[in-house]
Amino acid sequence: MVLTAQEIPRRIQTPLTDEIIASLNIGDMVLLSGDLYTARDVAHRRLYEALEKGEKLPIDLATATIFYAAPSPTPPGKVIGSIGPTTSYRMDFFTPKLIENGLKGMIGKGNRSPEVVAAIKKYGAVYFGAIGGIAALTAKCAKKVELVAYEDLGPEAIRKITMENMPLIVVNDARGNDLYQTAQKKWHVIC
Amino acid sequence: MNMEKNTKRNIRRINSKLITAAVKKLFIEANTDLSADVIASLQTALKKEQSVVGRHVIEKIIENAGIACREKMPICQDTGLAVAFVEVGQDVHVVGGDLRLAVEEGIRQAYADGYLRKSVCDPLSRKNTQDNTPAIIHFDVVAGDSLKIIAMPKGGGSENMSAAQMLTPAAGAEGIKKVILEKVKEAGANPCPPIIVGVGIGGSLEQACILAKKALLRPVGEENKTDERLVQMEKDLYASINKLGIGPGGLGGRVTALAVHIEMMPCHIASLPVAVNIQCHVARHKETTL
Numbered sequence: 001m002v003l004t005a006q007e008i009p010r011r012i013q014t015p016l017t018d019e020i021i022a023s024l025n026i027g028d029m030v031l032l033s034g035d036l037y038t039a040r041d042v043a044h045r046r047l048y049e050a051l052e053k054g055e056k057l058p059i060d061l062a063t064a065t066i067f068y069a070a071p072s073p074t075p076p077g078k079v080i081g082s083i084g085p086t087t088s089y090r091m092d093f094f095t096p097k098l099i100e101n102g103l104k105g106m107i108g109k110g111n112r113s114p115e116v117v118a119a120i121k122k123y124g125a126v127y128f129g130a131i132g133g134i135a136a137l138t139a140k141c142a143k144k145v146e147l148v149a150y151e152d153l154g155p156e157a158i159r160k161i162t163m164e165n166m167p168l169i170v171v172n173d174a175r176g177n178d179l180y181q182t183a184q185k186k187w188h189v190i191c
Numbered sequence: 192m193n194m195e196k197n198t199k200r201n202i203r204r205i206n207s208k209l210i211t212a213a214v215k216k217l218f219i220e221a222n223t224d225l226s227a228d229v230i231a232s233l234q235t236a237l238k239k240e241q242s243v244v245g246r247h248v249i250e251k252i253i254e255n256a257g258i259a260c261r262e263k264m265p266i267c268q269d270t271g272l273a274v275a276f277v278e279v280g281q282d283v284h285v286v287g288g289d290l291r292l293a294v295e296e297g298i299r300q301a302y303a304d305g306y307l308r309k310s311v312c313d314p315l316s317r318k319n320t321q322d323n324t325p326a327i328i329h330f331d332v333v334a335g336d337s338l339k340i341i342a343m344p345k346g347g348g349s350e351n352m353s354a355a356q357m358l359t360p361a362a363g364a365e366g367i368k369k370v371i372l373e374k375v376k377e378a379g380a381n382p383c384p385p386i387i388v389g390v391g392i393g394g395s396l397e398q399a400c401i402l403a404k405k406a407l408l409r410p411v412g413e414e415n416k417t418d419e420r421l422v423q424m425e426k427d428l429y430a431s432i433n434k435l436g437i438g439p440g441g442l443g444g445r446v447t448a449l450a451v452h453i454e455m456m457p458c459h460i461a462s463l464p465v466a467v468n469i470q471c472h473v474a475r476h477k478e479t480t481l
Contacts (some may be wrong), residue, residue, distance in 0.1 A: 183443025
């Protein structure tokens with residue numbers, strides 16, 4: 001089997017620049033290295049509320065790539081416990097506001113709302129899909145972990161994770177394309 | 192007279208500490224050691240899948256299961272809401288403590304000592320309960336003098352894509368199939384396909400849901416053993432779901448479901464309850480009998 005150019009993973013680094021984002025197309029396999037920030041349900045609500053009140057955020061949205069994830073506890077001798085994406089649609093309500101305020105990169109799994117897809121296109125952001133349920137494997141990509149904010153949330157706290165070659169696929173690119181829709185349509189069998 | 196008869200029955204005593212230890216072991220094992228039937232089903236799926244990306248996803252899932260097992264790491268970071276089915280023989284007397292507390296203590300210890308994620312919170316404040324309890328425990332009293340425990344950590348992503356619906360009897364088998372197909376289609380990439388679809392038909396609202404969950408406890412791909420009509424319905428649904436094109440990881444492909452398992456029981460003359468319980472590819476359940 002010969003892989004197409006898209007299927008040969010390309011190495012990219014965070015913080016994601018406008019140039020990198022513009023060069024990404026849906027279906028591109030990438031190996032992402034650099035710092036990511038974990039944030040999911042409650043952390044999103046807090047970030048959103050802080051923006052509403054005009055408060056300073058604990059992370060710099062303009063340079064952050066957010067990973068919708070909450071790891072399992074770190075066993076002795078490991079960098080991190082198992083880690084993988086949670087389903088992204090639960091963050092959809094909060095996401096357009098984060099994007100308007102500078103957020104460029106998101107990592108999760110599953111479909112985004114039309115509002116999120118529109119914000120991704122308008123502000124030139126990107127949404128990557130990670131494979132769900134391969135969390136022991138993904139943990140091997142984590143080289144360093146640091147607690148950043150909202151410690152009271154336990155697994156849901158915001159952590160900075162330094163990743164090396166984390167395998168991802170571009171699901172929503174800055175041109176408004178959607179991989180899930182395109183790929184599922186391609187494989188759909190009309191009865 | 193009856194009382195006297197009862198006292199002569201052989202009552203077997205089981206210490207609650209044994210139950211706690213068994214529950215702890217089961218939840219750690221379930222979370223780190225993917226069962227052979229699931230792995231075999233994934234290997235079959237790998238042969239069936241025609242999409243390159245789809246095959247890549249299945250390969251990674253299999254590779255991950257190996258790492259999790261060798262390194263005693265959770266297969267998925269979502270180590271689940273702790274669901275347990277406990278079948279208590281009517282000739283069992285639990286000594287040394289309360290049965291429910293013994294099961295919950297086992298779960299508490301598993302999630303603490305097994306480095307499993309605590310994923311239970313207050314529904315409104317969203318404050319984490321810190322020890323993954325309360326658990327969802329389904330007790331059943333059965334004949335005999337043994338105690339069977341099934342541990343089923345259930346992830347939130349696939350549970351969120353599940354549903355129950357009260358159909359009209361006129362909807363019939365076609366109506367049931369339509370509901371299931373729609374739920375799977377709507378779920379798309381969200382519940383981490385390839386999925387296992389558990390279906391409960393009949394009973395009451397809550398019984399249909401319990402049947403759907405119990406259907407997920409069957410070895411992956413094993414047919415319904417009691418009703419030919421359900422075997423056919425499982426085959427039909429498996430075929431239609433795998434035509435949807437969702438594929439592994441939702442990234443397009445032929446393998447959206449590894450299996451469809453249906454359980455059924457009679458219902459009210461006015462009703463046709465149907466429940467769909469979606470299970471991600473990390474189908475975890477381990478059992479033991481004391």
